[in-house]
Amino acid sequence: MSTGADSAREGPRIIVLCIGNPQRGDDAAGRAVARALRALLVDVEIIEEEGEATRVLARLDGADAAYIVDACVSGATPGEIRRFDVSTSPLPRAAFGASTHGFGLAEALELARALGVLPSRCVVYAIEGEIFDIGASMSPAVAAAVDTVAGRLRADILGK
Amino acid sequence: MIVKTIKVDQLARVEGEGALKVVARDGVVQSAELSIFEPPRFFEAFLRDRMYSEAPDITARICGICPVAYQMSAIHAMENALGVVVDGPLRDLRRLLYCGEWIESHTLHVYMLHAPDFLGYAGAIEMARDHADIVRRGLDLKKAGNAIIALLGGREIHPINVRVGGFYRAPRRRELQPLAEELKRARDGALATVRWTAGFDFPDVERDYEFVALRGDGEYPLNQGRIVSSRGLDIAAAEYDEHFEESHVEHSTALHAHLKARGAYLTGPLARYALNAASLSPIAREAAREAGLGSVCANPFRSIIVRAVEVLNACDEALRIIDQYEEPDRPAVDLEPRAGVGFAATEAPRGMLYHRYQLHADGKIADARIVPPTSQNQPSIEEDLKIFATAWLDLPDDALRHRCEQTIRNHDPCISCATHFLRLDVDRGG
Numbered sequence: 001m002s003t004g005a006d007s008a009r010e011g012p013r014i015i016v017l018c019i020g021n022p023q024r025g026d027d028a029a030g031r032a033v034a035r036a037l038r039a040l041l042v043d044v045e046i047i048e049e050e051g052e053a054t055r056v057l058a059r060l061d062g063a064d065a066a067y068i069v070d071a072c073v074s075g076a077t078p079g080e081i082r083r084f085d086v087s088t089s090p091l092p093r094a095a096f097g098a099s100t101h102g103f104g105l106a107e108a109l110e111l112a113r114a115l116g117v118l119p120s121r122c123v124v125y126a127i128e129g130e131i132f133d134i135g136a137s138m139s140p141a142v143a144a145a146v147d148t149v150a151g152r153l154r155a156d157i158l159g160k
Numbered sequence: 161m162i163v164k165t166i167k168v169d170q171l172a173r174v175e176g177e178g179a180l181k182v183v184a185r186d187g188v189v190q191s192a193e194l195s196i197f198e199p200p201r202f203f204e205a206f207l208r209d210r211m212y213s214e215a216p217d218i219t220a221r222i223c224g225i226c227p228v229a230y231q232m233s234a235i236h237a238m239e240n241a242l243g244v245v246v247d248g249p250l251r252d253l254r255r256l257l258y259c260g261e262w263i264e265s266h267t268l269h270v271y272m273l274h275a276p277d278f279l280g281y282a283g284a285i286e287m288a289r290d291h292a293d294i295v296r297r298g299l300d301l302k303k304a305g306n307a308i309i310a311l312l313g314g315r316e317i318h319p320i321n322v323r324v325g326g327f328y329r330a331p332r333r334r335e336l337q338p339l340a341e342e343l344k345r346a347r348d349g350a351l352a353t354v355r356w357t358a359g360f361d362f363p364d365v366e367r368d369y370e371f372v373a374l375r376g377d378g379e380y381p382l383n384q385g386r387i388v389s390s391r392g393l394d395i396a397a398a399e400y401d402e403h404f405e406e407s408h409v410e411h412s413t414a415l416h417a418h419l420k421a422r423g424a425y426l427t428g429p430l431a432r433y434a435l436n437a438a439s440l441s442p443i444a445r446e447a448a449r450e451a452g453l454g455s456v457c458a459n460p461f462r463s464i465i466v467r468a469v470e471v472l473n474a475c476d477e478a479l480r481i482i483d484q485y486e487e488p489d490r491p492a493v494d495l496e497p498r499a500g501v502g503f504a505a506t507e508a509p510r511g512m513l514y515h516r517y518q519l520h521a522d523g524k525i526a527d528a529r530i531v532p533p534t535s536q537n538q539p540s541i542e543e544d545l546k547i548f549a550t551a552w553l554d555l556p557d558d559a560l561r562h563r564c565e566q567t568i569r570n571h572d573p574c575i576s577c578a579t580h581f582l583r584l585d586v587d588r589g590g
Contacts, residue, residue, distance in 0.1 A: 021224070023221060050224050051224075052224060052225070052268075053272070054268060054272065054299055054302055055306070057299065058299070058303065058306075107283070107284070107285060110285040111284060111285050111288055111295070114285050114288035114289045114292065114295075115288055115292050115295065115296065116292075134203075134221075135206070
């Protein structure tokens, strides 16, 4: 299952996996973070995905460190940012039920853990969403959180 | 009177979310209703006043699991409206792309969503802890499907290389060779999948479905064919509206489709197999025989085997297309907008997907109609529940709920396509 894509690369392989559907309101948050982050970070793979679990799993395979950004619904205030270290414990699944597919990020991470391909460092940034309608724009609170998350991720990855 | 209700608020392991309510009175199931809560999708309205050429990319957004099906039905319907037939290598490439989607979508359902039901696991994660090699085989198989879509579609999800009239760019022969190597391995994995699923324990039940599927001209149906049924229907896609109707039901925001003459029917793997088994490739036909499927499989629980056979057939068909591929002179045929109406039905992994478009003379869409497979199968899924659940009413609640969920999963409903979000609510009183 190894992607083998970066066998020649020296040093650890770090990926940032930005998940969401750009045409469903706040679900676009992860994808917006990807765009913001590209201006801030080089030498890090920034990958965009819609969140189907086996694709997420394939992306994690072979990475030494993975930082994941996704929108979530947990009843918190829209725009609230939470950071979960999922290296050793699961993501609270209930909060990540916003996926339109029954098999989402939480499942992808646990499947990776069961198969022994979860990166040894794995961190999830979750942005609380409010509007997930088809064709909707991101809500102002979530749009404001995007830059904050990009900045925090940069600091996290660079160890600053 | 003893009243029994079973309620499942979050239906797991189906594509999308929704709810089911089953009501039993004195030991007999009175009703089974799939409820879909999310507001209806407005794609048909979005399409109005957009150019005919935009339909493939807009409709691909209806589903992240089967975008190719939406693109294919859209392009065929548009070409029908514009009086163009796309043939030769471009037709083959479309079939190849569709094979990719079948491999990807069916494998996801077989391994991640459906198999845990038969092996006694809560889900794929629990299954992976005990059967890592099997889950890896499924993931590798699915990857082969992704690879076809990435190469032909330009990317793995929501392909961008498909257009009315053909493709934006046709692949070179040499580009397809690495894909062939991957598909040969995938074909072995698919054969192993048929054998694996054939060994599961299945409830001994059968249903008297009217099967509806496309019938290709000597080929297992994907993009084209007449709409036929096990009770004698044999029509062109253009006649769909004369024979089928959709109605609103109170408990769901998805429309329910019926045959005007006879009511509920079933599309999807069981229907395609029943109406086209003779057109499977020799290796897939032999695997089906070895798995004991017979010429018709009317046990919906065994649909997992039929999906595995269809994955095997898709790998084999993809290899045949790659082997015989000749690069086309042009990646697409020329098109002239004109006023008209176009119809098409293609076979999405879950079943038949019908599109109809009316175009203005300048090529803008006047009207669009999309009937996804899950809308068509929903009445039959409810009938399955009504018939099967009566025999299960004495089971403990958890077991009964699990059986009901399994009954829904048999048909791999894509609630994302049909509209959305479901929960389950079984009322058996007492």
